[in-house]
Amino acid sequence: MARKSLIQREKKREKLKEKYHLIRRSSKEQIKNASSLTEKWEIRAKLESLPRDSASIRIHRRCFLTGRPRANYRDFGLSGRILREMFHACLLPGATRSSW
Structure with missing residues (x-):
């Protein structure tokens, strides 16, 4: 049996992923459609300011x-x-x- 704290951490990550899913998806679309490099950097900075655990890759x-x-x-x-x-x-x- 896994430690309960680890299971709760995964559940918290799931909630964060659902909360920020649309923001992440729209930011990635904006990066694809951006025309200038500075615009891409600004959008990328906004994407990086989101919580790290809200990324879908961090869910196990x-x-x-x-x-x-x-x-x-x-x-x-x-x-x-x-x-x-x-x-x-x-x-x-x-x-x-x-x-x-």
Whole structure:
């Protein structure tokens, strides 16, 4: 189980991303359409003044059940360990466990 403070930090980043998403997107469009270099710098400075955690690249996927940050499968939202346990317990329909 991940520390609760780390999970809460990720939730805070999600909220910031949603809050500043439109501002970031419009600023990037303005940079593409800017004609002069100084105009691009001004827009870039505005973009850099936004909170760092509002960038979508800073969000890390975590396991839905345990909060584990590594070995996550996007299709299920679970870590590999939990996914394997669910396969063995036949909780995921259509999934077959491998054994050799």
